[in-house]
Amino acid sequence: MVGKFIWHQVNVVVILKKNMRQQATGTEEKAFHTALENMRYAACTTKDLRFLRSKIVHTDSDLLLKDANFRNVSIITAQNKYKDMFNVIGSKRFAADHGLDLHDFYSVDELLSAPEPGAKKRKYRRKTSSKLMMTEPLQRQIWNITPSSTAHVAGKLSLCLGMPVMICHNDATELCITKGQEGLVAGWDSSTGPYGQNILETLYVQLINPPKNVKFEGLADNIVPIPKSKEKIYCMYKDDHQIRIEREQV
Template structure:
């Protein structure tokens, strides 16, 4: 903003800024301290690292916001039954980690069990509801098991569709080619092909070990999926958007008979606005493969960066607490046992 307006001595180049968000959400995913942490100073000093100086400048900017508007009307839960009121009060108290005994009693009454009045997880209303859990490993396992179960119940077979993996240098070289620059193959390798044994290992990794850019997608018609990239915000194709598979196009990956996805057609579930694309049913959008420099956590703990060409989807029989934030859902199944703090709950 400062560069665009040529006003480098004014915050945001002199433009008035409004920020919005929920301070009761989970803390940001970051390797360092967040700007509002007490360990971050608001006075930059030349003796500090560049990162510390930028953080200090960021905190000083954050302190420029002096007008705060707190919205108190609940726009997601508008019904007014006695239980609805209890839940709203419980959620508000939970934001501060200060639930009284009445709130704890309400939560305990909703734990799955066989006693009278307890919810039953086998109830049809919960059958295809995505389970919220805190751990990516738990999410991946639930998705794996439920994908097989869904296919068996529907009388369909799961088709394994593989990513096209190459060494990450391909991305850099392609950029050089576009710019007309000279390019070289990594001198340590004859080419950028990954050997078959390593490919199989990369494909076998859980989705959480490859930045949720899957090596293998097991698909049939009908299962719920979640989009993991912002691809077309104007069509509601955004990171975290939910839907179900209604079809796909694939092509041979190599001579082994493995198939690679080109496009998956997804019917969006409750999109923010209706979407109608030419020659497609209402709310059905095509999700095409994208090449992403993907960091893969190997079984031995080593991290390999590869260029992975795959459709950015994951099964959605389970999602993490981070992914669940900001969603409106009539039914919620939550693994409370593994929640890390009251924000997660």
């Protein structure tokens, strides 16, 4: 009955069919659009595969990844732990290239007890007894766990003005604040945390080529605010030991 009740709340169903991220109109771009759409349905043709294989960079290729055109492009990795390292190295490199200082912003974490096996979730009431005491040494230890081991919610964000970023959640599709939307760091509001660390209150992102122009009062065109939020996650140590926390972070 609960499932039926939830289903009856749905009044609009959207099926995404058109690639909205790559919209250039050149010959190669059109072939890329077609290949991406076919990949979604596991229906790539021989022509698609031939085109995709033509983009593989070999050691004897004239195409060098150190070329300026590849300096700040997005990188898709096989495993999230590789992406974490790319982000660390890339942020340091970007700041050095532009003569800027990186600013580190930390999460605020609350330690939670793990739910008992088979226990039912009760969202209407928050049990204060589920919270444990967080200590500063433990908090600093948790900050050092990579995002791939903390449900992709980073304990530390290292930012500078103009740095390329990508929005990770569909916070407001009507305002172009959608997963995968690229942008540049335009500014931030911050405060001081319980251990003297910098905390992001709001990150301001200038959208790059959004589907439509966006205007927030008091902000320039296509600059959107990304506020901090809370999320309950598990953090996994290298020895596979897990702890449960509520993390507040942008």
